[in-house]
Amino acid sequence: MKSIKNEAAVRCPNHCEPFDVEYWSLVSADQDPDLKAAIMGGELNLVQCPECGTFFHHDGDLIYFDAPAELLVFVFSEKDRQREPELLARMQKDYELIKDTLLKQLNMDYPPVSVFGLGALKEILQAEEKMAYESEAVAAACAAEGLQVVRLKPSYARTHHFPFYVPAPAKEKTANDYAVAASKVLQSGLNSLLLRNFVDRMSQEGAQLPQVL
Numbered sequence: 001m002k003s004i005k006n007e008a009a010v011r012c013p014n015h016c017e018p019f020d021v022e023y024w025s026l027v028s029a030d031q032d033p034d035l036k037a038a039i040m041g042g043e044l045n046l047v048q049c050p051e052c053g054t055f056f057h058h059d060g061d062l063i064y065f066d067a068p069a070e071l072l073v074f075v076f077s078e079k080d081r082q083r084e085p086e087l088l089a090r091m092q093k094d095y096e097l098i099k100d101t102l103l104k105q106l107n108m109d110y111p112p113v114s115v116f117g118l119g120a121l122k123e124i125l126q127a128e129e130k131m132a133y134e135s136e137a138v139a140a141a142c143a144a145e146g147l148q149v150v151r152l153k154p155s156y157a158r159t160h161h162f163p164f165y166v167p168a169p170a171k172e173k174t175a176n177d178y179a180v181a182a183s184k185v186l187q188s189g190l191n192s193l194l195l196r197n198f199v200d201r202m203s204q205e206g207a208q209l210p211q212v213l
Contacts, residue, residue: 001065001103003028003035010058012049021047023058029066039064039122040129057118064121067103070110070155073124078117088114110155128158134194135164141190142167147181153211160201163194166210175207 004026011018023045029036038044045058062075074091076084091114099108115121135157142149147167157164167185169177179202182195201207 001028003032008060012052012054012056014052014054016049016051019050021058023060026063029064030068039118040125044118067106072112073121074112074114075118075121076116081116134192138163138192138195139165141185141188145185145188150212153213156211161194162198163192166198175202175209178210179203
């Protein structure tokens with residue numbers, strides 16, 4: 001899915017005359033990583049008033065989509081917080097439409113996320129980046145222990161606070177076998193709260209196998 005730009009008339013915080021701007025209404029992060037970088041840098045949809053020179057963000061709705069990461073975020077305007085129930089209902093309707101048309105080939109099986117404002121979206125992406133760094137450290141520690149590494153389904157890992165990568169057991173493959181393999185990596189000296197949480201959950205009686213890709 002391609003990123004999309006729209007046009008709108010805006011007025012700066014200093015109440016100057018309205019002027020027209022182009023702004024991103026849909027960001028496809030895997031297709032346009034520079035737009036993701038713009039969000040992280042606080043530059044996405046940043047405009048300048050031609051009358052007084054003030055910079056400000058266009059406060060409009062935005063959809064952020066990263067297909068490989070299985071991350072779909074609906075970003076609503078800060079000024080619409082009081083309409084949250086209505087907006088969540090609209091989001092679910094739009095999600096079903098997108099899932100069954102534009103993204104039908106992806107067989108999406110994970111729910112969307114909603115936030116208010118680009119600042120909140122930036123926080124999600126920062127948390128995602130931190131999770132990715134820790135997951136890469138887990139993968140490296142697994143390799144150092146001579147263990148095979150498997151990738152968890154991203155939306156599953158994110159929901160359960162697991163790393164994106166975990167060690168795979170050599171023989172049997174029950175949930176507890178995954179826990180034993182992960183424990184071995186932790187015992188090597190790796191400090192990972194995500195992997196520790198994975199061990200705890202996989203060790204529980206009746207735990208289901210992790211969802212791997």
